[in-house]
Amino acid sequence: MKARTLQKDKVNIITLGCSKNLVDSEVLSGQLKANQVDVVHESGKLDHNIVVVNTCGFIDKAKEESINTILNQVDLKKKGRLDKVYVTGCLSERYRGDLEAEIPEVDAWFGTLELPLILKQFDADYKAELLGERMLSTPKHYAYLKISEGCNRTCAFCAIPLMRGQHISRPIEELVKEAESLVQKGVKEIMLIAQELTYYGLDIYKKRMLADLLKRLSDVRGLEWIRLHYAYPNKFPLEVLDVMRERPNICNYLDMPLQHAADNMLKAMKRQSTRAEMEELVAAIRDKVPGICLRTTLIAGFPGETRDDVEELKDFLQRQRFDRVGIFTYSHEEGTSGYQLTDDVPADEKQARAQEVMEVQQEISYEKNLEKIGNTYKVIIDKKEAGRYLGRTEFDSVEVDNEVVIHSAKKLPIGDFVQVKITKAYDYDLEGEVIE
Known part of the structure; x- marks a missing residue:
């Protein structure tokens, strides 16, 4: 020693x-x-x-x-x-x-x-x-940009406010400076993250400012893709979608966790939205940004969830046909209001329900991927594995979404963008060839 x-x-x-x-x-x-x-x-x-x-x-x-x-x-x-x-x-x-x-x-x-x-x-x-200076642990062509800390929501299942505190937005100037610094390091894609993206600015500017932030970030030279994660559906600022539609470097992609679809579950979860309101919002989003990729996350087995609630959730997915879905099994967390309820769905049943819901989404995902065959997309090359390249379209975020498998005899530099024609489709992945 x-x-x-x-x-x-x-x-x-x-x-x-x-x-x-x-x-x-x-x-x-x-x-x-x-x-x-x-x-x-x-x-x-x-x-x-x-x-x-x-x-x-x-x-x-x-x-x-x-x-x-x-x-x-x-x-x-x-x-x-x-x-x-x-x-x-x-x-x-x-x-x-x-x-x-x-x-x-x-x-x-x-x-x-x-x-x-x-x-x-x-x-x-x-x-x-050194504000905004980081030692990146991601591949150098993409990075996360945290625009705020904490959350003011009181969702019944969520302990994040207990660990991260109240919502604190970072000033626009600070975020733009950080984005410029990231681009200088070789970053081409940034993923905006927060506990609640759409609340951004309310604390320091007294109004929702995500649209203004996006305008400023999309003006950063060399920034080719901007991706939005973790938008809250209640009081969603629709002007964000106008900016998304107008600015070519803002991906037509939105990650908006909805958690459930049955009204009694949404009320018990303290989500401040009804199924009808969520459906209206999804329609408005798709109307403003045709072809947008919508990702959501759901919870299976919240206290009091019935078989009817599960069936309603499956019906919701079949009707709304989200591009990407993730699902968690409910975790009974001390300090949350949900902890006061009886955790009455056994662990194996939670898992079974989650699997049941994902089987519905798996079919939807496969059908949507089949529709992409023959189309050509701009793809970013993330890595090379087992003699093949793996990349993503603007409709896919890192680690959680689809990958595009590319077979190419020609060397494709990691972090470069290429045009790829889709030739095969699977449940959650695509295959394609580079178009010169």
């Missing part, structure tokens, strides 16, 4: 959970690097002596993964492979007291908004002039 302590510190950051956590890790990495601290992200080499685990506390499965990761790092510390283990992020914010008692081997615990305190562990100063 003596030789280890004489070596310069090297920090490995492990990120769990969502893209918002990933951005936090990238900001921490950028700050450490600016303070001359050697830092890597999710390195498997074990040539570091300090680990920071950025945890997720969203649902039971995520909490379990976070705790197992912490325990694995603590075990490495016990074996002398690490000097320090620090923990930050949502799980740490929410359960710090309990975790400190249960895992005393962790050197320090930090909440979601305590970046300066983490830096102090490394005798590092928070550099305000």
Whole structure:
């Protein structure tokens, strides 16, 4: 151990959970690097002596993964492979007291908004002039841009406000500057993320400003794709769609989690929308942006959900025909209003219902993909695997949506855009050939 302590510190950051956590890790990495601290992200080499685990506390499965990761790092510390283990992020914010008692081997615990305190562990100063500077952990051609923090909603199933606090928008000028910096690093696509995208600006500008932000971002030279994630349906600012339609570098793509379709479930979930209102909004969106790709996420097994509710959800999907759908099984979270209800749907039944709903969507996805055969799309090349290239159209986000499999004898540089004619369709993927 003596030789280890004489070596310069090297920090490995492990990120769990969502893209918002990933951005936090990238900001921490950028700050450490600016303070001359050697830092890597999710390195498997074990040539570091300090680990920071950025945890997720969203649902039971995520909490379990976070705790197992912490325990694995603590075990490495016990074996002398690490000097320090620090923990930050949502799980740490929410359960710090309990975790400190249960895992005393962790050197320090930090909440979601305590970046300066983490830096102090490394005798590092928070550099305000680095606002927006990050050490990207994504491939260099795309990045996430977090436009706000926290959430003011009180959805019955969601613990995020407990971990992330109230909604705080970032100023437009700051976001434009960060986007310009990302483009200078080679980024061609940015994905706007927030707990609730469409609330943006209400706190600092006293009105919804997502449309104005999009105009400013779409003027950034070299930014080829802008993608919108996590829009809330209630009081959706329709002017966003006008900007999307007018600006060619804003993807015709919208990720809008709806969570359910049965009115009694929406009311119990405190979603502030009815099925009829959601259907009206979806129609308005498709009317304003013809051909838009709509992604949504749903929850199976919320307390009180009946078979009739599941059938209504399936009917909703069949009628609305979303392009992309994800589904979670309900997780009973302490501190939420849903926790006051009886978690009366058994775990295996939740899973069965989720599977049942996804089978409906699988068929819809396949039918929609079949319609693309023979069409040509602009595709960004993400990676090469097993002798083939994998890319995405503007209708697909990273990791959660379809990929386009491209067989090409010609080298296709990662991050380049190519025109691809679709030749085959599967449930969730496409195949195509490059058009010269």
